[in-house]
Amino acid sequence: MKNKKVITLIMAVAASGSSVYAATLPTSEVDAYILAMNTMSPITAKYTIQYKQAVEQKCNTALSVEQLNSKAFTNVVQAMVSSETVDRMGLDAAGGSLQDTLSVIGKNVKCSDLNAPFKALLDDKDFTRKHQHLSKVLHTWDEVVSQSKP
Incomplete structure (x- = not known):
């Protein structure tokens, strides 16, 4: 049941966009970080x-800027950004890349591992088969990030 709530939350935020942050003044370091990010890369x-x-809703916690800027967190965000791009450009014949990505992510949010949803995307055979182009992008991203310094 909790996974369904997480998926619903992800879908609701996707529909509303990030314009809420643009209209408010930052009240914390995390808010300032997201506001700055919104200026440079609204999709990210x-x-x-x-x-x-x-993550915060499922885990009843507040994430720090360090966590938002971690490789693990960035991997999941990049998967969503790449999925939207693939959909927008019509690169996967099956379509629905973003919807399927959000579904896998929502089902795999783990409090102990921010990278769990990204790993789930890489390991999901049905997802890989349906979204071959996106899957190749995500595997390449993983290879590059894995070889970078910690």
Whole structure:
């Protein structure tokens, strides 16, 4: 049941976008970070807000800027950004890349591992088969990030 709530939250935030942050003054370091991100990369900010809210709601915690800026968190956000791009460009014949990505992420939010949803995307055979182009992008991203310094 909790996974359904997380998926619903992710979908609701996706529909509303990130314009809420643009209209308010930051009240914390995290808010300032997201506001700055929204100025430079609104799509990344939108998905950062989504994943942040999903984790915070499920885990009853507040994420720090360090956590938002971690490789693990960034992997999940990048998967959402890439999925939207693939959909917008019509690169996967099956379509629905973003919807399927959000579903897998929502089902795999783990309090002990911010990277769990990204790993789930990489390991999901049905997802890989249905979204071959996106899956290749995500596996390449994982390979590059895995080889970078901690």
